[in-house]
Amino acid sequence: MSSPTADPAPRRRGRPVDVDPERVALLALRHFDEHGYEATTMDDIAELAGIGRRTLFRYFPSKPALVWGGMEPVVERMHAVLDDASPDEPVRDVLARAITVSLDLSPDALEATRRRLRLLGSDPALIAFGLSRLNADHGMLADFLARRLGEPADGLRVHVLADAVSSANFSALIWWARHDEGVPAPVAVAALDALLSRWGG
């Protein structure tokens, strides 16, 4: 959204600049991959992105936020599908659609997601940072399943199934980031179908 040709004023240090947070996150994730997550500082990222330290912290208040930041739009898209689904559409189909829509990513976002998940799969402390955000995910799935199964949202069954769907989705994405070169949605939908298939009997 920054438009240098329309704005000929010279850039000074500290002057507010337009920042594309997705691009900053992608640069950071590439740098983590090359130089290690622990070894990278927020100052390294600011320099790499050509922005001031203060600007970086306004968008990403911490290093884990650079890793988790991109998850939010994914969760929001899933939320929208679950909220608007017709009661006639089977639960499996709504969930599969929610997964597919939530994982419809631009090429940059796809690369960022893969790097993000590889990093998460290697560092439990990073997963912890995102758990509270994943709780939002749990709440929306629980509400959806409660409505559709006609059971209380705080009951055991809804609680467990919402966590299982969440876990299957996250687990499929971690698997995809390591093993699959394509797009993630078919892998995540296959995981949902594995969960729903008869496999324990």
Next chain:
Amino acid sequence: MSSPTADPAPRRRGRPVDVDPERVALLALRHFDEHGYEATTMDDIAELAGIGRRTLFRYFPSKPALVWGGMEPVVERMHAVLDDASPDEPVRDVLARAITVSLDLSPDALEATRRRLRLLGSDPALIAFGLSRLNADHGMLADFLARRLGEPADGLRVHVLADAVSSANFSALIWWARHDEGVPAPVAVAALDALLSRWGG
């Protein structure tokens, strides 16, 4: 196991003493509940348990270890059932038996488990500490499911189903600690059956 009557030597500071780690963990967990996890120091716990700071650290190298410590025997008992199960026993029954055996707890362990899970349910950072241990859990479930489903242990389906079973079990225990006054095994088995039941169609 300490036997003061058979050992009349006076106790000195720093002298090794026999310690019951389960009792120490239970005292700590009760103290966390009353005074708050953050507000409690390792020194508080050592004093409460009547042992030296160094002894406490030998058994529990950190405060999170006091919360997670008791999970290990549970995972070991589950492991033993999965390893020894006859190939004729249905997967659901083996898993239900592994859950039930792993959750056969003494009254003290039951109380500690409930307090532990309530604390975990309230603090994502504490969950993170245990995630690497839960990974051991994932590995053993994945091996079992790979054997029984005749699929590769590093394939998507086994990876996702192992995580879903793990997640359903953990999620059921968190639910139990909050909502149920009885023993945990029937709740965890009900969660497994909810997972295996037809609910998405």
